[in-house]
Amino acid sequence: MMLDIRELSVVFAGRGVPFTAVDRFSLQMERGEIVGIVGESGSGKSMTAHALMGLIRRSQVTVSGSALFEGADLLRLSREELRRYQGRDMSIIFQEPMTSLNPTMRIGKQVEESLRIHERGLSPAQRRARALDAMALAGLPGPEALYRQYPHQLSGGMRQRVMIAAALVLRPRLLIADEPTTALDVTIQAQILETLKDINRREGVAILFISHDLGVVRALCSRVVVMKQGRIVESGPVDQVFYHPREEYTKLLISSRPARKKLRGGQADG
Amino acid sequence: MRQKSWYLTIGAVLTACMLAFTALGLFWTPYSPTAVSAADRDAPPCAAHLFGCDSLGRDVFSRTLEGAGSTLAIALAVLALGAVCGLAVGALCGYYGGPADALVMRLCDAVAAFPSVLLALVVLALTGPGKYNVIGALGVLFIPSFARLVRGEFLQYRDRDFVRSARLMGVGDLRIIFVHILPNTWPTLLSGLTIGFNNAVLAEASMSYLGIGVSPTEPSLGYMLKDAQGSLFTLPWCTAFPAAVVILLILGVSLVGEGVRERMGVAS
Numbered sequence: 001m002m003l004d005i006r007e008l009s010v011v012f013a014g015r016g017v018p019f020t021a022v023d024r025f026s027l028q029m030e031r032g033e034i035v036g037i038v039g040e041s042g043s044g045k046s047m048t049a050h051a052l053m054g055l056i057r058r059s060q061v062t063v064s065g066s067a068l069f070e071g072a073d074l075l076r077l078s079r080e081e082l083r084r085y086q087g088r089d090m091s092i093i094f095q096e097p098m099t100s101l102n103p104t105m106r107i108g109k110q111v112e113e114s115l116r117i118h119e120r121g122l123s124p125a126q127r128r129a130r131a132l133d134a135m136a137l138a139g140l141p142g143p144e145a146l147y148r149q150y151p152h153q154l155s156g157g158m159r160q161r162v163m164i165a166a167a168l169v170l171r172p173r174l175l176i177a178d179e180p181t182t183a184l185d186v187t188i189q190a191q192i193l194e195t196l197k198d199i200n201r202r203e204g205v206a207i208l209f210i211s212h213d214l215g216v217v218r219a220l221c222s223r224v225v226v227m228k229q230g231r232i233v234e235s236g237p238v239d240q241v242f243y244h245p246r247e248e249y250t251k252l253l254i255s256s257r258p259a260r261k262k263l264r265g266g267q268a269d270g
Numbered sequence: 271m272r273q274k275s276w277y278l279t280i281g282a283v284l285t286a287c288m289l290a291f292t293a294l295g296l297f298w299t300p301y302s303p304t305a306v307s308a309a310d311r312d313a314p315p316c317a318a319h320l321f322g323c324d325s326l327g328r329d330v331f332s333r334t335l336e337g338a339g340s341t342l343a344i345a346l347a348v349l350a351l352g353a354v355c356g357l358a359v360g361a362l363c364g365y366y367g368g369p370a371d372a373l374v375m376r377l378c379d380a381v382a383a384f385p386s387v388l389l390a391l392v393v394l395a396l397t398g399p400g401k402y403n404v405i406g407a408l409g410v411l412f413i414p415s416f417a418r419l420v421r422g423e424f425l426q427y428r429d430r431d432f433v434r435s436a437r438l439m440g441v442g443d444l445r446i447i448f449v450h451i452l453p454n455t456w457p458t459l460l461s462g463l464t465i466g467f468n469n470a471v472l473a474e475a476s477m478s479y480l481g482i483g484v485s486p487t488e489p490s491l492g493y494m495l496k497d498a499q500g501s502l503f504t505l506p507w508c509t510a511f512p513a514a515v516v517i518l519l520i521l522g523v524s525l526v527g528e529g530v531r532e533r534m535g536v537a538s
Contacts, residue, residue, distance in 0.1 A: 053438055087439035099431040104453035114439040166439070 001068075002206060003029040003174060008065035008075070010047050010056065010230075021047045023230040024065070031173060032204040034197075036221035036238070038214055038253070044230035045210045049176045051075070052208075053092050054082045069174070087114035091167035095179040097159035101151040108147035111135060111166045118170055130169055137203070138165035139195040157188035161195070168199065175199075176208045181216060193220050214257055218242055226250050275532060281525025288519045292342050295335030303336040303489045304328065315507050322507035324498065334512050337489040342519070344405055344484070345470035351409030352470075353463060356416020361447050363417065364424025375421070378414035386411040387473050394482045401484050408473050412466060419462045423455035457534035464527025468520045475516055491516050 010022040022044040029035055037045045050056050051063050052074055067074040069090065074082065091114075094100045101110060111131040115122055122130070128147070135143035138161045151159055160180060167175055177196065181189040197220060200207055211217050217224055218238055225235040226249065234247045245251045300320075301307075307327040315322040321330035359378075363371040381389070386408065393407035427433060428451070436450050477483035478492025486493065491512045498508035 055434070055438070083440040083442070085440075086437075087441075092435070092438050094431055094435060096431050100435050102432040102436070102450055102454070104456075105450070113436060113441060117440045117442070117445075163435070166435075 001028055002031045002033075002070060003027070003208075004066075004068040005048075005052070006066050006068075008048065008051060008067055009063070010044070010051050011062045011064075012060065013062060014060070020230050021061075022051065025227075025230075025232060026065075027225060027235075029174075029206055029208065032200065032206055033223070034200055034207045034209060034221045036209045036211060036217035036224040037227060038211060038217050038224060039227035040212060040253075042229075043227040045212075045227050046178055047230075048227075049092065049178050049208065049210055053086065053090070053176065054079065084118075087167075087172070088118040088170045089172050090174040090176065091170075091172045092176040092178060093160070093163045093167050093180045095182050097156050097163055097183060100163050101159055103151055105150075106147070107135075107149050107151065107154070107162055108132075110151075111162065111169055113166065114170050131165070134165040134169040135162070137168060137199060138162070139191070139198075140165060157184055157192065160184060160188075160192055164192075164195065164199075168203070168205065171203055172205065174206050174208065176210070178210045179212070180209075182211070182213070189216065190219075196220060214242070214253060226253065275529065277525045277532060278529025281522050281527075281529050284518060284522030285526055286522075288338075288515070288522055289342075291335070291515070292338045295339040299329075299332035299335050301329040301332045303333045304487070312505055321511040322505070324505060324508045325501055330494075330508055330511055333489045333494055334491070334515055337491040337494055337512060338515050338519070340401075340484060340488055341471060341474050341478075341491045341516070344401060344408075344474045344490075345467060347405045348408040348412060348470040348474070349463065349467050351405065352412025352466060353416050355409075356413045357420050357459075359413060360417035360420025360422075361424055361452070364421035365428050365443065365447055365451070367425075367428075371421075375418070378417050381411065382414040382418075386469075387476050390473065390477060391480070391482060394477070399482050399485060401488070404474065404477060404483050408470060408477075412470065416462060416466065419458065420455065423458055424451060427451045427454055457531060460534075461527045461531045464523050464530075467523050471516060471520055 005025060005027045008022055008025040009020065012019040012021060025044070025048050027035065037048065039045045047056075052067055054074065054077070056063060063075055065075065069085065072085070074085070077085075108128065108131055111134055112127045115127050115130055132143045132147065135146065140146055140158065140161045146154070151162070154162065181192050184192065193216060196207060199205055207220075209217060209221055221238050223236065224238045224241050226233045226241065226247070228249050233249045234241060234245065241250060242254065245254060305328065307323070309327065310319060310323040310329075311327040312325060313319050313323040313327070319329050319331060321334060323329055359374060363374050389411055390404070390407040394403055397403045397407070424447075433446060433450055436446055441450070474483060474490070475492035475495070478490040479496045481496060483492055484490045494512040495509060498505065498512075502509050
């Protein structure tokens, strides 16, 4: 078992009534698996990922439960201990490729950043080679030329690939993808999904894929967790959940998608 | 298409001329700035004395050269002290926030509530005049404005997505502050620096003018203006030339700041 989340809860205390953003979330992930978390806005799917990555400030929020990543409980590690995992063993990519890259740093430097932190012994040439390698893996054409460019010279899809390259440069075992394709148009989205799939096959990186888009999750994941208002509504193998949803909410979610099937004459979507 | 203005070009040329003028004063002056010549007393500008002579027969051109040098040196030192400390304070406050930030910023507010020249006067009254005391007093008083400027920028950047993702790659706080955030604040910082430089030149000149800046034996632009004010109408060149140097220096640097800000597309 690579990742074992048990009874993860995130509760905002604040003034007045405590608000439970994530309610007893449990999930087990094996190495190399792609698991999707789907749900509408505010269902707690991103909050779950943020809790795992230590992005939630503990002063405002109580996080309880456990999340064992290869035996270490991510929820109990100190910030310094967590930093040793971040970027090296687990990475995250965000929704907004336009703002996730630093406008004043060259692409190459940004891809190399986690190498600088976690593998201090590398020479600049070695770092460059590893960065170019990761950029090629992320499907960036002509990495050598891109290496010296700035983010504003790149399109949204390219920037998201740069983010993927930066996240993968150390070949983490877990990649958390928080709506990575939502801000992109549909054709680019499909290409990025293909790339993620390819990376998963070639490098064995497990992917925890968070999305509100059921079609995207179906195309990519082997298992899916459906969330609503912080709770897991339903979970299981992707085909089972899609073809034989047990819960009313899941059925609603599926029926709420635009029916591409009809337009394309029965061809499966995604 | 936005029209490209000439601010940067004019400012750069003007600043370069003034810097060249000042640099010249470091190596060469036609006469000794302090040499008194009875024959040349009250001489108007002529070939021998470009800027004329003052009531003691001292060459105004030589004194202006020398004075510009010391004024510029003091202004730069003040700026360096204020900007480096202000940057450190502002970056840490803006990045970490919390009670310490609130405390430090209130302290800055308290200091900034007084006119800086006035506070510097008080400090110098306690420590006595002298170049280094002036630099120290003005430098410390310049910290709050830089601190506030930098803090504002850091507040704006600390929760940006790219900072968050750097943090999630395991990048440490110091590296985030200096490598990831600081370069983004350059456009704002640069215009802050030009304004700070101008204020420093003016502050130094005003303090010398009030007679508590650098010691009277060293020529300084402010000091020359003070000396010449009694003979403003009889010997106007004694006032006009040092004043022109101050004005042109400030104008040049301001234009550079404005031009850079404009080209980097920062809203004013």
